[in-house]
Amino acid sequence: MANEFRTLESHSAEYFGDSRDYWWNADFLELIGKRLSFDRVSDALDVGCGVGHWGRLLAHILPSGARVQGVDRDPLWVEKARLRAAALGLADRFGYQVSVAEKLPFAEASFDLVTCQTLLIHLPDPAAAIREMIRVVRPCGLVLASEPNNIAGALTFDSITFHDPVDEIIARARLQLICERGKAALGEGANSIGDLVPGLFAENGLVDIRVYLNDKANAFVPPYDSPEQRAVLEERADHNDRDFWIWSREDTHRYFLAGKGAAGEFEALWSVAIGHGDSSEFDKAIANRTYSGAGGGIGYLVAGRKPSLPEDR
Numbered sequence: 001m002a003n004e005f006r007t008l009e010s011h012s013a014e015y016f017g018d019s020r021d022y023w024w025n026a027d028f029l030e031l032i033g034k035r036l037s038f039d040r041v042s043d044a045l046d047v048g049c050g051v052g053h054w055g056r057l058l059a060h061i062l063p064s065g066a067r068v069q070g071v072d073r074d075p076l077w078v079e080k081a082r083l084r085a086a087a088l089g090l091a092d093r094f095g096y097q098v099s100v101a102e103k104l105p106f107a108e109a110s111f112d113l114v115t116c117q118t119l120l121i122h123l124p125d126p127a128a129a130i131r132e133m134i135r136v137v138r139p140c141g142l143v144l145a146s147e148p149n150n151i152a153g154a155l156t157f158d159s160i161t162f163h164d165p166v167d168e169i170i171a172r173a174r175l176q177l178i179c180e181r182g183k184a185a186l187g188e189g190a191n192s193i194g195d196l197v198p199g200l201f202a203e204n205g206l207v208d209i210r211v212y213l214n215d216k217a218n219a220f221v222p223p224y225d226s227p228e229q230r231a232v233l234e235e236r237a238d239h240n241d242r243d244f245w246i247w248s249r250e251d252t253h254r255y256f257l258a259g260k261g262a263a264g265e266f267e268a269l270w271s272v273a274i275g276h277g278d279s280s281e282f283d284k285a286i287a288n289r290t291y292s293g294a295g296g297g298i299g300y301l302v303a304g305r306k307p308s309l310p311e312d313r
């Protein structure tokens, strides 16, 4: 199974499948590590670490002796992250503990690098977490956030959706945008907050702010036989079987109403979102090897440095 966690109630369980290991090009992260002088990092903190995907990826480009501490508010994810690190023989380099991002259990200036990936999109007050990340990073240390603009995905296509009627494309984008607004209104975070992260970094005192775009497109092309494409295919088939869109039907409905969507409109929009519950066109295109997509998206990597202490200047 490409996602052993998919039916758990815990936060983001649907998104902790094997496809998450393929979000980045390793050589791109190496380049970022060079640009941001990762060679100076000996202690890193991964906030909202989930089961540890992001911290483990970064560890490949950190100095071999660097330690990575992960924190997550969900004890189940902390336990799973520990088990994964142990299974990979990395337990001496990786530590995990339960904590919320808004109140980190570390002294000021404890880390050279404090980072997060797709955490701020889930927080009611991302600035509060950013302030904590800045508090625990050392002067001249680095705060690094990997956060998307997810709404852009509503206007990227595959070989099936490319030909959808304009009204259906607009309906899907509309549903997604109303739900993103509703999710934020409910205090569950703004799914496209990536656009605002550089400004939040500057407002909270970080300097030397740099913004990059993840250069990985998650292309899907026949014969779909790479481990990455097999993982994506398996997860997608599972989502189709369970009528899972970006969110479950229940969450989508909740977000839609909170985003001031008209209750009477929901069923029609949901039906468009899940392709009218009919995945046969997709299944056939996969079987015939005619399905493809370039898989573009907007994933920002935003870096900023904590200023040096005034007495050091």
Ligand SMILES: C[S@@+](CC[C@H](N)C(=O)[O-])C[C@H]1O[C@@H](n2cnc3c(N)ncnc32)[C@H](O)[C@@H]1O
Pocket (backbone or CB within 6 Å): 011, 012, 015, 020, 047, 048, 049, 050, 051, 052, 053, 054, 071, 072, 073, 074, 077, 099, 100, 101, 102, 116, 117, 118, 119, 122, 123
């Ligand atoms: C989408 S996942 C990202 C996981 C990980 N950063 C990665 O990229 O694989 C978001 C994670 O943030 C955690 N989370 C949500 N709100 C949090 C908070 N206030 N403090 C700490 N963790 C939080 C969730 O439990 C979940 O594991």
